[in-house]
Amino acid sequence: MNRRNFIKDTGLYSMGSLLIPFVMQGCSKPDPTLLVISGWQDVNIGDIAHTPGLLHILETFLPEANIILWKKSAGEEVKKLLNESFPKVKIIFGEVDQEKNVDSPEVLAAFDSADLMIHGSGPSVVGQVNLEAWVKHSNKPFGIFGTTIQTINDNLKVLLQKASFIYTRETASIKALEEAGITGEHISFAPDATFFLNLHDEAKAQQFLQEHGLEEKKIICAIPRLRYTPYHKIRKVDWTEERIQMVESVNAETKEKDHAKLREAMITWVRETGNKVLICPEMTYQVDIMDELLLDPLPEDVKPFVVKRGYWMPDEAASVYLHAHTVLSCECHSPIMAIANGTPAFYLRQPTDTIKGQMYYDLNLSDWVFEIDETEGKQISDTLMAVYNDYDSAKLTVKKVNERIGGIYSNAVEVAKEAIG
Numbered sequence: 001m002n003r004r005n006f007i008k009d010t011g012l013y014s015m016g017s018l019l020i021p022f023v024m025q026g027c028s029k030p031d032p033t034l035l036v037i038s039g040w041q042d043v044n045i046g047d048i049a050h051t052p053g054l055l056h057i058l059e060t061f062l063p064e065a066n067i068i069l070w071k072k073s074a075g076e077e078v079k080k081l082l083n084e085s086f087p088k089v090k091i092i093f094g095e096v097d098q099e100k101n102v103d104s105p106e107v108l109a110a111f112d113s114a115d116l117m118i119h120g121s122g123p124s125v126v127g128q129v130n131l132e133a134w135v136k137h138s139n140k141p142f143g144i145f146g147t148t149i150q151t152i153n154d155n156l157k158v159l160l161q162k163a164s165f166i167y168t169r170e171t172a173s174i175k176a177l178e179e180a181g182i183t184g185e186h187i188s189f190a191p192d193a194t195f196f197l198n199l200h201d202e203a204k205a206q207q208f209l210q211e212h213g214l215e216e217k218k219i220i221c222a223i224p225r226l227r228y229t230p231y232h233k234i235r236k237v238d239w240t241e242e243r244i245q246m247v248e249s250v251n252a253e254t255k256e257k258d259h260a261k262l263r264e265a266m267i268t269w270v271r272e273t274g275n276k277v278l279i280c281p282e283m284t285y286q287v288d289i290m291d292e293l294l295l296d297p298l299p300e301d302v303k304p305f306v307v308k309r310g311y312w313m314p315d316e317a318a319s320v321y322l323h324a325h326t327v328l329s330c331e332c333h334s335p336i337m338a339i340a341n342g343t344p345a346f347y348l349r350q351p352t353d354t355i356k357g358q359m360y361y362d363l364n365l366s367d368w369v370f371e372i373d374e375t376e377g378k379q380i381s382d383t384l385m386a387v388y389n390d391y392d393s394a395k396l397t398v399k400k401v402n403e404r405i406g407g408i409y410s411n412a413v414e415v416a417k418e419a420i421g
Helices: 045-061 076-085 105-113 128-137 154-160 171-179 202-211 241-273 284-288 290-295 314-323 333-340 355-362 377-389 391-420
Strands: 033-038 066-071 090-092 116-119 142-147 165-168 187-189 219-223 276-279 306-308 326-329 345-349 369-371
Touching: 033 045, 033 105, 033 128, 045 066, 045 076, 045 142, 045 314, 045 333, 045 391, 066 076, 066 105, 076 090, 076 314, 090 105, 105 128, 116 128, 116 391, 128 142, 128 154, 142 391, 165 171, 165 391, 171 187, 171 355, 202 314, 219 241, 219 314, 219 333, 241 276, 241 290, 241 326, 241 345, 241 377, 276 290, 284 290, 290 306, 314 333, 326 333, 326 377, 333 345, 333 391, 345 355, 345 377, 355 369, 369 377, 377 391
Parallel strands: 033 066, 033 116, 066 090, 116 142, 142 165, 165 187, 219 276, 219 326, 276 306, 326 345, 345 369
Antiparallel strands: none
8 A cells, every 4th residue: 555545545534634622621620640651661762752752741731730650661771761851750660460450559559649540652552451450449530642542352442431531643543443333522633642752862962973973964864673573582472483483584575675775765865965874773673683784785985974873762862863854764753753853754664563654644744654665765765855955844844743743732631631620
């Protein structure tokens, strides 16, 4: 399916035709307490960025609220980053058992004090059991913010039918909800909370940029990705041998043809502008595929203009993207982080990367989405050079998208206020 027909063929519509829930002004409680479930994993700066993005949304549009973060992953580096960036937010941990009970006194205390529970952005309702525990131990409302909901089983349907609001991060999820019989004006589109990421590490970014001669707005960033994330090489998974073989087979068959298209844009950039390219990761495993897929096959005249970066935290990545000219990524969230920082970005979308890619079409960014199986490298290169030759127009596009997203988030928080009221 080519990118132009994606919306039409799925029966979806642009943002202009979406019904946004009626905004109810104000909240009856002057200082509500919100319990946020988020923080799914720490091996992906996109997944890390979900959490500070949502915390920034809530602090911006509901500054009077007390926020408790029930974090799923327990990495110390990310916890330290969040503590430093959001000192008023209390971070707690706790597991949920099969009976939907919680053994953590801190979580149980949060259940008592919180007025509303919010499920943060993610690839699915990752915190389903956490919401189910909330429902079991509390009669207070909950909602979902900026989440893909692609597959709905019976248990999830029962849970979703109790939600006070459901904001999906793309309209394809709204269609999935409708097909499952879940409808209502409390359901709408609010893009991934990463669009509101406000973290930066300027000192670390500037040190890296200066060390490698990467000049302001004269670099493009290139992010690789395999068709399937090899989680079996990252952590313990319950995959069958057949699934592992499928993942490795598909990745082996597609990795060169996918990245050859990205390399063509890199080559064009270097040869036509004389500027540099930074190859950087969104996930930890991508550090190990940079040389094979993006550096080693380059022509000898291009290689001296290419720099690599190891795995990093989203604050440093955001600062580098802020100073980049354009970000070209096979991953979904680095372009979001770039756009959040005012930088144009391309998403080279692989068909295995779930329905979340619809989000870019919903935001009228279709010119910068390249369905990889339907795209030639020259199309990416030509669009990159068009952005280069009319950069002011590209930046204006980004500005309009960010303004629109801010309005959507503001409206969504007003609905959350009404749920509390």
